[in-house]
Amino acid sequence: MRILKYTYYIILVNLLLISCGGGSDNDTPVDPIVPVVLDPDAASLIFPEDNTECNEGVVSTSDETKSTVTFEWSAAENTDSYEIKLKNLDTGSVTTAVSNTNEKDISINRGTPYEWYVISLANGTSTSATSDTWSFYNQGPGIENYAPFPAIAISPQRGSTVSSSSTTIILEWTTSDVDDDIVSYEILFDTSETPTVSLGETIESTIEATIASGNTYYWKVITKDSFDNSSISELFEFRIE
Incomplete structure (x- = not known):
């Protein structure tokens, strides 16, 4: 009977040690729970x-x-x-x-x-x-007709490097007008950072320009409406390999 009581005592002590974290040095530590932060969505x-x-x-x-x-x-x-x-x-x-x-x-x-x-x-x-x-x-005081919004370059993309075996390239842009009365675009195009060479005027939103390998080109779009209002785009640039 004593042997049985002694054996029962040893088992009970071991159970207490295990439940209280005592005993083995090989217990695996529990990693802290890190909250997951979800990425924000874009607003409309x-x-x-x-x-x-x-x-x-x-x-x-x-x-x-x-x-x-x-x-x-x-x-x-x-x-x-x-x-x-x-x-x-x-x-x-x-x-x-x-x-x-x-x-x-x-x-x-x-x-x-x-x-x-x-x-x-x-x-x-x-x-x-x-x-x-x-x-x-x-809205401004006494304004009956607004100038067009400045044009935005579509192609070539601003700051891009273009690989081309051709001697010409198509410049493309987009713009809009509150009054919807745009009549023409004038394109300034040059290797100078302040382009002054005009490629002429067009009613289209594209125009062809002559290019050469190794050059960086700069261009602007002057948008005009039927009330002689105009807007000048930012400076766009691209490089030809």
């Missing part, structure tokens, strides 16, 4: 609408050249905050605003073209998501 822009005139801004009482516009976009999944990027297409200057909701009041110049997009951000990750880019004109 709502207002100001693309390629339109924004006429809902509140004009400043202290400066009539400015108005406050409420920018709106859809709430994005897995997102804690947003960065609103707003570019003045006349000056090229970019303004950044931050919001924890899906709207933001921003004071901007009247009678001025802008483009904007929204970046979705999430705490705990450096990954972000970017919305589409939209353009609009902020």
